[in-house]
Amino acid sequence: MIKGEHFPNADRRAELLALAGKLRPELHRYCSRLMGSVIEGEDVVQDTLAKAFIALDGLSETPPLRAWLFRVAHNRALDLLRSKAVRVSEPIEAAQNVIDERNPDPLEALMRQEAVRTAVSRFAELPIPQRSVLILKDILDEPLADIALLLDLTVDSVKAHLARGRARLRDINGKASQFSEIKPPSAVVARYVALFNRRDWDGLRGLLADDVKLNQSTHPVRVGSADVGMFFSIYAKIDGVWLAPAWLEGREVIAVFENRLDAKPNYFMWLEWRGDEITFIRDYKYVRYVMADAELTFAPEALDIGGSGAS
Structure with a gap:
């Protein structure tokens, strides 16, 4: 049948x-x-x-x-x-200084901890094979044999990439600046945040382009100002949500605090503009795991935008 x-x-x-x-x-x-x-x-x-x-x-x-x-x-x-024409792989050297995973020691643990603490953006400085192996082993704790199978490599090649990747990541971290550039918010984002924090939903709807789209990851994409305008109707029913302009990976984003007193934002969203109109909203409310590795920076005045008149 x-x-x-x-x-x-x-x-x-x-x-x-x-x-x-x-x-x-x-x-x-x-x-x-x-x-x-x-x-x-x-x-x-x-x-x-x-x-x-x-x-x-x-x-x-x-x-x-x-x-x-x-x-x-x-x-x-x-x-x-x-x-994107990211740099190609480098020649494989013989595997050295990779501790057998069956007999881990404190040095092995320290190298894994360094990878976990490393900013996501710095991994892009590694050649792709080293990057893949290092993430799978030191971040996700996958067995060497499973990594070899996934990447179509020999276990010895995996060990070689891991050794070189760890050494290079240590060098990258040693040279990296510990401070991110702090930028003020753009006028359009500051206006959006101020309207939201004043709960001016009609004002926010007035910023939407006719062909605006809304992506919320696990939900169907909304298209058009009427449909996307419902986005604000949902937020209007939630008390305490507070926005602040921020920067992430060189991109201007908006941090979302479900309680203004929270030390860290719960998630973020980012917008695309055509002049003064919003053409795209990406809201990460339903995939909050993204925040685990997101390193947002705020201008000092950004956290106070829209303070007057906010509920």
């Missing part, structure tokens, strides 16, 4: 959907460092899941889904990196 023919795909899709929900934060930790950007990393995660659902129907056998998703994500990220 035709119905029966669809059951296996339906089962696989259900399994993939359940796994994707659990695996998204881990996929993002990998993709964001591979891309050198938490924003671009989430774009890769979204592309990965969309491609995976389409590709699943064409597979004659169900692969181990976790490893398969990572491979799809890895390949998608590499496609984007190649299109």
Whole structure:
């Protein structure tokens, strides 16, 4: 029967959907460092899941889904990196100073801790093979054999990339500035934040272009000022939300505090403009794991924008 023919795909899709929900934060930790950007990393995660659902129907056998998703994500990220002409790989040297994972020692732990503390953007300075291996081993704690299988390398090659990647990352961290440039907010973003913090929803709707789009990652994209205007109706029902202009990875974003007294923002959004009109809103409310690796900077005056008249 035709119905029966669809059951296996339906089962696989259900399994993939359940796994994707659990695996998204881990996929993002990998993709964001591979891309050198938490924003671009989430774009890769979204592309990965969309491609995976389409590709699943064409597979004659169900692969181990976790490893398969990572491979799809890895390949998608590499496609984007190649299109950006990121530096190519370097020659492999013999593996040295990589401790056997069966016998870890304190030095091994320190190297992993350094990778975890390193800013996402700095990973982009590593050649792609070193970057991939370092993230999988030191950030996600994957076994060497599994990394070799995912990246189609020998275990010895994985060890060599890991040794060189760790050495280079240590050098990058040693030369990197500890201070981010603090920039004032642009006039359009400052106006948006002030209107939001005054709960002037009609004023915010007046900023929307007719063809504006809203992307909330796990939700369908909203298109058009009327539909996107509902975005503000939802926020109008939530007490205490407070916005502040910020910068992330050289991009002007808006930090969202669910309570103004919170020490750190809960998530962020960013906008695209055409003159004084908003053409695109990307809201990360439903993928808050992105904040785990996001390093936002604020101008001193940014946290007070829209203070008067706010509820």
